[in-house]
Amino acid sequence: MLELKNINKTFNKGTPNAKQALHDLSIHFRPGDFVSIIGSNGAGKSTVFNAIGGSFLVDSGHIVLDGQDITFMPEYKRAVHIGRLFQDPLRGTAPNMTIEENMAMVYLRSNKARSIFGISSKERDFFRSKLQELGLGLEDRLKSKVGLLSGGQRQALTLLMATMTTPKVLLLDEHTAALDPATADKVLELTQNIVKAGNITTLMITHNISSALALGNRTVMMNNGSVILDISGDERDRMTVPELLELFKEKSHTTLDDDRILLTND
Amino acid sequence: MTLTLFQGTLEQGLIYSLVAIGLFLSFRILDIADLTVDGGFTLGCATSAIATLAGHPFLGLGLALIAGSLAGVVTALLQTKMKVQPILAGIITMTALYSINLMIMDNRANLPLLKCETIYSWAAGFLPEDYSKIILLAVIVLLVVLAVFIFLRSGTGLAVRATGDNPDLVRSSSINPHNTITIGLCIANAIVALSGALLAQYQLFAEITTGTGMVVIGLASLIMGEAIIGRGGILRCLIGCLVGSAIYRLIIAIAITSSMQPSNLKLVSAIIVALSISWPAIKEKLEIQKLKRAAGK
Numbered sequence: 001m002l003e004l005k006n007i008n009k010t011f012n013k014g015t016p017n018a019k020q021a022l023h024d025l026s027i028h029f030r031p032g033d034f035v036s037i038i039g040s041n042g043a044g045k046s047t048v049f050n051a052i053g054g055s056f057l058v059d060s061g062h063i064v065l066d067g068q069d070i071t072f073m074p075e076y077k078r079a080v081h082i083g084r085l086f087q088d089p090l091r092g093t094a095p096n097m098t099i100e101e102n103m104a105m106v107y108l109r110s111n112k113a114r115s116i117f118g119i120s121s122k123e124r125d126f127f128r129s130k131l132q133e134l135g136l137g138l139e140d141r142l143k144s145k146v147g148l149l150s151g152g153q154r155q156a157l158t159l160l161m162a163t164m165t166t167p168k169v170l171l172l173d174e175h176t177a178a179l180d181p182a183t184a185d186k187v188l189e190l191t192q193n194i195v196k197a198g199n200i201t202t203l204m205i206t207h208n209i210s211s212a213l214a215l216g217n218r219t220v221m222m223n224n225g226s227v228i229l230d231i232s233g234d235e236r237d238r239m240t241v242p243e244l245l246e247l248f249k250e251k252s253h254t255t256l257d258d259d260r261i262l263l264t265n266d
Numbered sequence: 267m268t269l270t271l272f273q274g275t276l277e278q279g280l281i282y283s284l285v286a287i288g289l290f291l292s293f294r295i296l297d298i299a300d301l302t303v304d305g306g307f308t309l310g311c312a313t314s315a316i317a318t319l320a321g322h323p324f325l326g327l328g329l330a331l332i333a334g335s336l337a338g339v340v341t342a343l344l345q346t347k348m349k350v351q352p353i354l355a356g357i358i359t360m361t362a363l364y365s366i367n368l369m370i371m372d373n374r375a376n377l378p379l380l381k382c383e384t385i386y387s388w389a390a391g392f393l394p395e396d397y398s399k400i401i402l403l404a405v406i407v408l409l410v411v412l413a414v415f416i417f418l419r420s421g422t423g424l425a426v427r428a429t430g431d432n433p434d435l436v437r438s439s440s441i442n443p444h445n446t447i448t449i450g451l452c453i454a455n456a457i458v459a460l461s462g463a464l465l466a467q468y469q470l471f472a473e474i475t476t477g478t479g480m481v482v483i484g485l486a487s488l489i490m491g492e493a494i495i496g497r498g499g500i501l502r503c504l505i506g507c508l509v510g511s512a513i514y515r516l517i518i519a520i521a522i523t524s525s526m527q528p529s530n531l532k533l534v535s536a537i538i539v540a541l542s543i544s545w546p547a548i549k550e551k552l553e554i555q556k557l558k559r560a561a562g563k
């Protein structure tokens with residue numbers, strides 16, 4: 001489904017600040033995989049997502065999505081197939097536009113030939129029914145500016161928008177980290193429902209080790225720009241949080257150094 | 267102020283409101299300070315004057331629209347594909363336009379259009395004489411407002427609006443923000459050039475310096491309009507452009523009838539724009555002062 005082959009990326013090449021963020025990284029994600037990705041600060045998790053999403057071009061290696069080599073495809077073109085959510089709930093929506101305008105905007109990617117006279121009532125009904133699925137009451141606020149919504153509401157809306165036309169891959173970069181615990185749970189639950197309903201191949205970076213094990217079918221651990229652990233199936237089902245941390249220590253010869261790590265099961 | 271003077275003021279207000287609308291698109295919607303406007307306005311004057319001299323006043327408006335949008339495209343290409351800073355991109359185009367405008371005007375700094383058939387003389391042929399200009403201008407401006415309004419609610423319009431609001435969202439909607447910037451600047455400058463075209467035929471001459479300072483004048487009108495009408499929906503902002511521009515022309519008319527030198531008006535515009543744009547920063551400073559004083563007690 002999504003294959004990364006020998007990816008290398010060095011930032012600030014040729015300067016004293018040069019930093020190799022990805023070291024010959026190769027990994028294959030299967031259709032329908034829900035992969036949680038964990039690792040220390042600066043391990044290169046976000047960099048992998050940026051490479052897949054096309055925020056920059058990689059120095060060497062290939063990225064193949066569903067049989068198509070997208071290594072040199074510009075970011076906006078990849079976006080047809082790749083949905084992304086970031087930690088910052090403000091990144092995915094336009095604050096000065098209304099909820100329905102934001103939705104109509106991303107809906108363009110599947111529906112280029114929409115009416116030139118504003119949003120049709122058919123589209124509006126579709127948006128409303130989509131918003132209803134979130135269960136946040138946003139369906140009654142189609143004409144509110146998105147800037148007036150709370151962080152959690154905005155993130156839920158972004159999730160909805162990113163998946164409105166089912167993407168081939170969904171990239172979630174700590175998308176609940178900036179939310180309060182109750183809202184984070186709610187957004188995580190919505191994520192699971194949407195991913196399941198669309199059978200979307202999903203990669204999720206998280207700092208919550210227990211939810212990394214609890215959610216999805218596969219867990220990948222990164223360190224220093226490489227994948228150091230990739231578990232699924234029985235091995236993963238039996239894994240406990242302390243065992244996982246121990247395994248990390250063994251593989252990387254350091255402890256998991258993460259200022260935002262969450263070990264509790266809340 | 268006499269009634270004729272007042273009517274003339276309104277007519278000019280309508281003409282210049284198009285500059286404010288163009289700036290609304292670039293400055294407010296795209297969030298780009300587009301200095302192409304100074305050159306683009308004169309470009310509209312020049313193309314309109316040349317066509318009018320040749321006996322084709324309406325063609326003049328059409329040519330101005332086309333020339334203006336080309337100027338917008340050049341500025342957009344400079345800042346998207348060539349990565350020139352937006353302000354500099356506008357300055358480059360504006361500078362180039364000075365020579366191009368002179369070329370269009372046959373290397374004359376001033377082109378009089380006396381005794382030429384214009385869109386206004388055409389309108390005077392079938393409209394009540396005293397009101398023909400204002401009716402014609404109102405119809406044209408209304409059409410532009412309507413077109414911009416419809417455009418900004420269309421799919422492409424949404425993408426253009428999102429470009430100034432959150433370019434990430436544009437990319438993630440699989441639209442190239444370079445294209446939306448180009449479309450936006452193209453339309454904005456077409457409208458500005460149309461304004462110049464209407465003015466040239468209205469005042470019966472085109473002058474190479476007409477556009478100088480037009481960005482600041484347009485911004486002043488835009489900002490005054492926002493202050494009075496508010497910054498709600500799109501329609502509200504567009505109406506604000508009309509109101510702001512009329513008020514600006516009114517201020518000029520009053521200044522001319524009083525003893526003030528009309529040439530001082532650009533200074534006044536500059537102060538209006540500087541103050542209104544820096545208002546949030548000034549307010550913050552004042553509030554901090556207030557807090558400090560309160561804490562000192």
Ligand SMILES: Nc1ncnc2c1ncn2[C@@H]1O[C@H](COP(=O)(O)OP(=O)(O)OP(=O)(O)O)[C@@H](O)[C@H]1O
Binds near residue numbers: 021048
């Ligand atoms: N645009 C950039 N320019 C320069 N260096 C960068 C850039 N992006 C990332 N890096 C560097 O690459 C390394 C990997 O960063 P990355 O953001 O991928 O880490 P991460 O695993 O997402 O960490 P965190 O858990 O803190 O989010 C870091 O050393 C970082 O400083």
Ligand SMILES: [Mg+2]
Binds near residue numbers: 045047
């Ligand atoms: Mg990161």
